[in-house]
Amino acid sequence: MAVPARARRTARHSRRFELRATAVYFVLLALILALVGAAARTATAAAVHRPAWAVALVLMGVGAVTAGYRGKRRISAARIARRAAEALDEATQTAVEALEAASPAPSVGLVPAGAGALGGRLGTEPTILLPETETETETETEAPADTVELAYEALDPYEFEEAVAELCRRDGCLDVEVVGGAGDLGADVVARTPDGRSVVIQCKRYCDGNRVGSQDLQRFGGTCFTVHGADVAVVVTTSDFTAPALDYAEQCGIVCFDGPQLERWQEGRGPLPWEPKPSAG
Structure with missing residues (x-):
């Protein structure tokens, strides 16, 4: 009797761990x-x-x-x-x-033909500005910046003081300073004239219907000479002065500059506040 042979089991080889x-x-x-x-x-x-x-x-x-x-x-x-x-x-x-x-390369604007002698403007595209030459048009320098008219009535009080201080600098004053504010004792702008005199200015930005009265002049007159040591005391306003204010200013030697005089000063065709003239009433 033949005995059936057993099927051999396939040996399972475990996968070895290979470090490499x-x-x-x-x-x-x-x-x-x-x-x-x-x-x-x-x-x-x-x-x-x-x-x-x-x-x-x-x-x-x-x-x-x-x-x-x-x-x-x-x-x-x-x-x-x-x-x-x-x-x-x-x-x-x-x-x-x-x-x-x-990163685009800068482009150089071309000057139109015939514009060299007239200082032609460059185009509106990104350009490389060329150095200014003596052949530029003279019309660009005909009107200096200090002759541009300002609407002083539209300025606030501090801006008006700055504008008056700028007029003093333009006309040769030195050590110009805006000192107006709380506790200024009537002095808004202080400066030194070209000949060395001390100038103390009070600025009154009033409308046309509001004139500077004698009480304003009296308060300023009580401090401008004794406290601030002014050689020239000036009250500048955009409006006008009352008659009693002008009388008091003439007695104390205070220079009064009203609206029209301020306009002439700004345009450079009128007397300066520190010129030897005691009053401008």
């Missing part, structure tokens, strides 16, 4: 992650300057992944690393080209 293969795997994985991170940073920098390039790179990556899946080919780690390096290099070149294209 594992180390190579992790090294390649780290290299791939580093390349992916560098490519991501480069793509982010390129996307900031040229979003269109970033969109194109994303579409190319999606197309490459789709083609890989359709081909159903096994890609080795070495091939992945090589292609990642090539993609990184291409992305770097693209980013450099995008940055160079993002």
